[in-house]
Amino acid sequence: MPIRIQLAQSEQHIDQVFRNRHQVFCEEEDLIKADGTQAVLDRFDAFPASKMFVVLDDDDQVVGSVRVTMDNEVGLPADEYFDFRAHLPEDRRFMSVSMFCVTKPYRNALIASGLMLMCTYYALANDVDYIGAPLNPTIGNMIRRIGAKPLTKDLQYMPHLNTGFLPYLLDIDDLNETFLNFAKQNIAHNMIQSYECMIFNDGEQIIRKDDVGDCAFVIVNGTAQVLHPVTSEPMAELTEGDVFGELALFSADNVRSADVFASSVMRVMVLPQKAFLEHIRTSPEAGITLLHSMSSRMKSMLESS
Numbered sequence: 158m159p160i161r162i163q164l165a166q167s168e169q170h171i172d173q174v175f176r177n178r179h180q181v182f183c184e185e186e187d188l189i190k191a192d193g194t195q196a197v198l199d200r201f202d203a204f205p206a207s208k209m210f211v212v213l214d215d216d217d218q219v220v221g222s223v224r225v226t227m228d229n230e231v232g233l234p235a236d237e238y239f240d241f242r243a244h245l246p247e248d249r250r251f252m253s254v255s256m257f258c259v260t261k262p263y264r265n266a267l268i269a270s271g272l273m274l275m276c277t278y279y280a281l282a283n284d285v286d287y288i289g290a291p292l293n294p295t296i297g298n299m300i301r302r303i304g305a306k307p308l309t310k311d312l313q314y315m316p317h318l319n320t321g322f323l324p325y326l327l328d329i330d331d332l333n334e335t336f337l338n339f340a341k342q343n344i345a346h347n348m349i350q351s352y353e354c355m356i357f358n359d360g361e362q363i364i365r366k367d368d369v370g371d372c373a374f375v376i377v378n379g380t381a382q383v384l385h386p387v388t389s390e391p392m393a394e395l396t397e398g399d400v401f402g403e404l405a406l407f408s409a410d411n412v413r414s415a416d417v418f419a420s421s422v423m424r425v426m427v428l429p430q431k432a433f434l435e436h437i438r439t440s441p442e443a444g445i446t447l448l449h450s451m452s453s454r455m456k457s458m459l460e461s462s
Contacts, residue, residue, distance in 0.1 A: 224253075273300075371430050
């Protein structure tokens with residue numbers, strides 16, 4: 158089952174985030190004291206500087222989320238918990254990561270790392286120098302593997318919490334190579350910065366022939382195979398930086414012309430049709446590159462027929 162991670166954009170998804178936080182923090186883990194509202198939110202959720210990355214299941218339901226907040230005149234969620242700024246050099250761009258939660262059935266390393274990968278991508282795309290995060294120590298190992306360091310060994314406490322936390326600070330220069338490469342590849346290959354990522358396991362189907370398509374994809378890492386529309390034999394191998402699924406966006410009926418399967422664990426960025434076509438319209442170089450790619454795939458199809 159593919160994993161889809163994107164910025165929350167609808168009222169339904171945002172409402173589900175608040176309710177999922179309550180489910181995880183109050184019911185499953187007993188980390189936050191419940192207030193009877195069946196939702197967990199604070200004033201930072203209303204700030205334009207805050208964005209929520211959500212994990213969506215096959216039914217388009219939120220099963221996990223994390224909040225990122227760019228520094229602003231009012232302050233950050235991290236400031237409410239610890240004096241992170243005392244550990245920052247002057248004139249450095251700061252971002253807060255908070256409200257990290259995933260419901261129990263979906264709690265695994267692939268989803269957790271996917272959320273954190275998108276946070277680091279967002280940070281690098283917005284020229285962030287440091288990331289601060291007050292975190293439950295149980296997920297400390299994960300954040301340390303990324304490159305973050307605890308600013309104290311002593312647990313910190315807040316009145317509304319049922320447990321202690323540790324303040325972690327990540328210097329982007331110390332970012333783990335895997336996360337740094339993911340962010341840089343996204344910035345290099347994702348020409349419209351859609352901030353929507355999908356993760357596929359080896360053998361999972363990405364595109365189904367004859368389905369209606371409303372997006373294209375660009376491979377950040379991993380490989381995929383395009384199957385011949387008639388023989389179903391492998392027709393083309395797609396690798397890092399390749400765009401695929403774009404043919405349907407140029408056709409009158411938007412119908413997919415071939416099946417595409419992941420041939421390794423792979424991460425792709427999703428390019429919505431409207432933004433993708435606008436990018437092609439305003440960037441002739443991108444259009445020429447796509448024409449070369451489409452021509453090559455058509456040639457392979459003709460040679461194998």
